[in-house]
Amino acid sequence: MRSAGTARWSAHRPPHATTVHPLRLCLAHLGRVPEEWRPHPDPRDLSVGIVHLGLGAFHRAHQAVYTQRALAMGTGNSWGICGVTERSASVAEALLPQDCLYSVLERSGDGTVINVVGAIRDVLFAGGQVEELVDRLSSPTTHIVTLTVTEKGYRFDPSTRRLRRDDPELLADASGRPPRTVLGQLVSGFEARWRRGGQPLTVLCCDNFPHNGATLNQLVDDFCELRRGPAPVLQDDQLRSWLTENVTYPNAMVDRIVPATTADDRDLAARLLGLEDQGAVVTEPFSQWVIEDRFAGPRPAWDQAGATFVPDVGPYEEMKLRLLNGTHSALAYLGALAGFEFIADAVRAPEFARYARALMDVDVTPTLNVPDGFDLNAYKSDLMTRFANPVLRHRTTQIAMDGSQKLPYRLLGTISARLAVGQGPRYASLAVAGWIRYASTGKSDSGTVLPLDDPIAEKLRAAARSASSPGQTVAAFLSIREVFSAELAEDPAFEGMLTEDVGSLDRFGAAAVVAALGD
Ligand code: CS2
Numbered sequence: 001m002r003s004a005g006t007a008r009w010s011a012h013r014p015p016h017a018t019t020v021h022p023l024r025l026c027l028a029h030l031g032r033v034p035e036e037w038r039p040h041p042d043p044r045d046l047s048v049g050i051v052h053l054g055l056g057a058f059h060r061a062h063q064a065v066y067t068q069r070a071l072a073m074g075t076g077n078s079w080g081i082c083g084v085t086e087r088s089a090s091v092a093e094a095l096l097p098q099d100c101l102y103s104v105l106e107r108s109g110d111g112t113v114i115n116v117v118g119a120i121r122d123v124l125f126a127g128g129q130v131e132e133l134v135d136r137l138s139s140p141t142t143h144i145v146t147l148t149v150t151e152k153g154y155r156f157d158p159s160t161r162r163l164r165r166d167d168p169e170l171l172a173d174a175s176g177r178p179p180r181t182v183l184g185q186l187v188s189g190f191e192a193r194w195r196r197g198g199q200p201l202t203v204l205c206c207d208n209f210p211h212n213g214a215t216l217n218q219l220v221d222d223f224c225e226l227r228r229g230p231a232p233v234l235q236d237d238q239l240r241s242w243l244t245e246n247v248t249y250p251n252a253m254v255d256r257i258v259p260a261t262t263a264d265d266r267d268l269a270a271r272l273l274g275l276e277d278q279g280a281v282v283t284e285p286f287s288q289w290v291i292e293d294r295f296a297g298p299r300p301a302w303d304q305a306g307a308t309f310v311p312d313v314g315p316y317e318e319m320k321l322r323l324l325n326g327t328h329s330a331l332a333y334l335g336a337l338a339g340f341e342f343i344a345d346a347v348r349a350p351e352f353a354r355y356a357r358a359l360m361d362v363d364v365t366p367t368l369n370v371p372d373g374f375d376l377n378a379y380k381s382d383l384m385t386r387f388a389n390p391v392l393r394h395r396t397t398q399i400a401m402d403g404s405q406k407l408p409y410r411l412l413g414t415i416s417a418r419l420a421v422g423q424g425p426r427y428a429s430l431a432v433a434g435w436i437r438y439a440s441t442g443k444s445d446s447g448t449v450l451p452l453d454d455p456i457a458e459k460l461r462a463a464a465r466s467a468s469s470p471g472q473t474v475a476a477f478l479s480i481r482e483v484f485s486a487e488l489a490e491d492p493a494f495e496g497m498l499t500e501d502v503g504s505l506d507r508f509g510a511a512a513v514v515a516a517l518g519d
Contacts (some may be wrong), residue, residue: 025116025275027099033116033273040072043101043118046080050300051136051189053182054149055083055091055123061104061258061283063146063206068119069305079300080121082136086149086182089125094278096123102279103269107391113285114272126185130178137189138196143297145189146204147216148254149182151405152455154207154219158408159485161215163222174226183223190220190247194239200246200296206254208325209409210317213249213292220247250292251313253320257386258283259394284389286382290316315371318413322364324383326410327356330431331387332399333438337445337510343394347387351511354518357384359427367417401453403435404460404483416488424493430517433501434510436477440464445509456482470503 023029030038050067052059067079083100085091095102100120106113124132136142151158155167163170163183173184186203193201205212220243228236261281269280289307303309310316328343334355335346346352360380370376411428418425439460442452454460463476478489478498488494504513 023275025098025101025273025277029275030101032275037115039068039116039118041077043121045077046121047078047141048080048082048121049078049141050081050144050146051084051142052081053084053086053145053147054153055085056148057261057281058258059148060102061281062254062256062287064117064119065104066289066302066305066307067300068117070300070302071119073301073304075301075304081119082122082124083120084124084126084133086126086153089127092123092125098279103273103277105269105280105282106285107282108285109390133185134188134192138192140197140199144202144204144299146206148206150402151207151209152402153182155181155183156219157482158405159482163219165226170226174223183219186220187223190243191239194242198242198246202295202297202299203247203249204252205249206252208321210321211251213251217249246296248294248296250294253290253313253317255288255320255324256283256286257392257394259392260398262393284386284392286386315369319368321409322367322414323360323380326364326414327359328399329406329410330359330434331356332396333431333434334510334514336396336400336450337434337438337505339444339446340396343387343396344390344392346396347384351515351518353384355427355514358518363418363425363428364414367414397451400438402455403439404454404456407432407435407483412488415494419491419494424497426497426517429494429497430501433498433505436473436502437505440473470506471499474498474502
């Protein structure tokens with residue numbers, strides 16, 4: 001964050017003496033926080049200009065931090081954020097008693113840097129406050145809507161990135177109930193905005209899938225189509241032409257590793273601040289935001305706060321999704337099978353470090369379209385260092401979540417591109433085999449239960465139940481069209497590699513298979 005506003009703590013420095021913190025972080029107690037950690041300008045002076053859907057730890061450690069930095073540079077006080085929690089009220093319950101203040105702890109082996117963020121000025125729970133949400137989305141003072149609702153939040157088919165037109169929740173929203181889905185909320189907000197005079201709006205998707213802005217634009221179109229029904233009314237068409245002319249969806253690549261906050265993290269925040277902070281987030285020092293400069297109206301000075309504006313995000317997002325997220329997922333499935341609880345522990349094992357680097361070098365790198373002047377080798381080495389961050393406790397099972405939604409962009413693109421040029425992507429296909437084994441057995445190699453948290457978990461379990469050999473298991477998984485396109489599923493080379501790998505994982509265990517492939 002601001003260089004003048006950071007303080008570096010040695011990892012070995014003893015924490016403040018007290019461990020009980022009856023006082024809670026909030027505006028009234030902000031004066032107790034050392035001046036250099038406090039947010040500037042005073043949060044009371046900000047007004048809301050951004051609505052953010054999906055107020056999880058990632059937003060609080062990424063976009064909100066860039067916004068805070070831009071605010072601290074004195075570039076305008078009208079960029080406060082109204083954060084919206086979609087699935088549970090718990091973030092609202094944590095932040096509202098703190099006047100939406102929370103601390104960000106950047107941690108690495110070199111120490112901890114702490115800052116209090118004041119950019120979030122209001123929190124809504126979409127479940128119970130849909131009218132307030134629509135009001136915020138349609139307000140003339142709102143210029144930007146940002147989103148981090150995860151892949152599954154969009155209710156699209158991951159292999160086609162088109163709306164699931166048979167999704168009951170989408171159908172219910174499309175037929176006019178108070179919206180509960182993200183698409184329903186957005187379109188209700190757009191409609192209200194159009195009726196209120198129709199100021200332009202920028203919708204900035206910050207989730208991890210390719211062409212995220214263009215994809216969201218398509219999903220909004222798909223949802224409008226779903227809403228239209230058999231007897232379309234003139235107003236639907238008027239709304240859609242207003243949308244085409246007034247709403248933009250720049251593509252964006254976001255990057256920062258932000259594990260789920262733990263009780264230990266909250267304790268550390270409390271020790272440093274001398275105040276309880278139920279909203280604290282822990283992250284790494286690294287952070288990146290690459291955005292296409294296609295804003296419909298004004299925007300915060302995010303460029304001065306470290307974001308990069310480019311005409312085409314494509315090459316950056318592909319690099320990030322395939323190198324960082326692809327390797328992350330590979331380490332998550334194979335690492336969890338081998339008994340590693342955290343990513344850093346997995347890459348500390350030499351065979352996993354060799355495997356991760358080989359996945360990037362041998363399978364992914366030849367598929368990339370690297371931006372001119374970009375130092376890919378340094379990027380990959382930095383990724384290895386970031387994965388190995390010794391104080392970031394990033395659970396393999398956290399990253400393993402929602403595999404059906406993530407695999408297509410993280411690993412299957414690499415695999416298709418390599419197969420298309422006659423190459424066998426051994427490292428990437430082992431990662432997919434790791435996912436199949438993880439999802440089909442639900443256990444690590446030593447028998448520990450591994451949670452299968454996935455919107456199509458039942459389908460995955462049914463595929464596993466229907467099979468009694470590695471070949472049958474692979475065939476059953478390959479027939480899941482949400483994940484594998486028909487073209488990829490019918491590629492005999494791919495099916496052969498997967499069958500061999502699923503069989504070897506079963507016979508020898510993940511650690512041995514990873515070690516053998518790395519040699
Ligand atoms: C991770 C990402 O949970 C996951 O699936 O791969 O959240 C990853 O940490 C971020 O994309 C890093 O920018």
